[in-house]
Amino acid sequence: MSTTLCILGCGTMGKAILSGILSSDDSTVPSNFIACVKRPASKDRLHSLFPKLRIFVGDNVAGVNAADIVLLGSKPQICKEILSQDGMREALEGKLLISILAGTRLSQLHELCNPSTHIIRAMPNTPTKIRQGMTVLVPDNTVTDLERDLTECIFKNIGLVTFLEEKHIDIATALCGSGPAFICTILEAMTDGGVMMGLPRPIAQELVAQSMQGTARMVLAGEHPALIRDDVATPGGCTIGGLLAMEDGKIRSTLARAVQQAAIVAEELGRK
Numbered sequence: 001m002s003t004t005l006c007i008l009g010c011g012t013m014g015k016a017i018l019s020g021i022l023s024s025d026d027s028t029v030p031s032n033f034i035a036c037v038k039r040p041a042s043k044d045r046l047h048s049l050f051p052k053l054r055i056f057v058g059d060n061v062a063g064v065n066a067a068d069i070v071l072l073g074s075k076p077q078i079c080k081e082i083l084s085q086d087g088m089r090e091a092l093e094g095k096l097l098i099s100i101l102a103g104t105r106l107s108q109l110h111e112l113c114n115p116s117t118h119i120i121r122a123m124p125n126t127p128t129k130i131r132q133g134m135t136v137l138v139p140d141n142t143v144t145d146l147e148r149d150l151t152e153c154i155f156k157n158i159g160l161v162t163f164l165e166e167k168h169i170d171i172a173t174a175l176c177g178s179g180p181a182f183i184c185t186i187l188e189a190m191t192d193g194g195v196m197m198g199l200p201r202p203i204a205q206e207l208v209a210q211s212m213q214g215t216a217r218m219v220l221a222g223e224h225p226a227l228i229r230d231d232v233a234t235p236g237g238c239t240i241g242g243l244l245a246m247e248d249g250k251i252r253s254t255l256a257r258a259v260q261q262a263a264i265v266a267e268e269l270g271r272k
């Protein structure tokens, strides 16, 4: 049976999810894809990236009508406008709606939909583009096991998946949704250090990025970050010199506060 996924608002994150799914060998579910956007220029860009994609400009209801599953990928601020369009409630009836909107709660989405629309909140990140994403899923209590499994399958195909309660999704938004931006800030800063000491930027950047990837993989394989750190910081060595400079700059509390601030703002986005 063929399943059609409509990405309702297909910008940065919609494109990342589509790229991930379409580059996988296992793109049987969903098997067909639709995107809805606002501007004709976005249609042209999407068409050049994904030639087989059906694209609707300014006709969201038609896009949703033609789909089995809808992934809401607009900015949170315009979700009400989109879901209140004439015919949208009806178009979504009996369908699974996956919302990737930061901050917008299940209860707010339900108010804009009929009861037969089942809703799952998802918080993915841009590395889904290369099938290395991290997605947190929050199904509401009307979601069937089949819908839950299907959503898990879609996101597992493009990265790791974990289920959380809704009360934790703003924190997940800060950690995995915003995470790539925070991590790239650290990556750029370390690269700057290498450039300052005389390495060409592309080489310094590769050294940092691969070190980040390798270390992250060790942690994901079960190694404890504190032990990895201790192994590297030999007595009287260069690493402990660098670590103390980081602590002088309050790097730990700075990064933890960044996550705290992003989680606070994520929660506020749902109130706008």
Ligand SMILES: NC(=O)C1=CN([C@@H]2O[C@H](COP(=O)(O)OP(=O)(O)OC[C@H]3O[C@@H](n4cnc5c(N)ncnc54)[C@H](OP(=O)(O)O)[C@@H]3O)[C@@H](O)[C@H]2O)C=CC1
Pocket: 008, 009, 010, 011, 012, 013, 014, 036, 037, 038, 039, 040, 042, 043, 060, 073, 074, 075, 076, 078, 082, 100, 101, 102, 123, 124, 125, 126, 177, 178
């Ligand atoms: N960016 C990220 O890393 C992450 C984002 N998110 C969430 O994903 C969502 C989208 O973010 P992002 O992809 O960055 O945003 P973008 O601005 O890149 O994409 C938004 C999309 O919505 C479309 N759109 C705007 N108005 C309408 C409308 N009236 N009808 C139909 N489509 C419309 C835009 O169309 P057009 O192109 O024509 O303007 C665009 O394609 C947000 O809710 C965000 O919280 C979640 C995790 C990570």
Ligand SMILES: O=C(O)[C@@H]1CCC=N1
Pocket: 102, 173, 177, 178
């Ligand atoms: O900054 C934002 O609003 C979005 C949500 C998570 C990542 N980017």
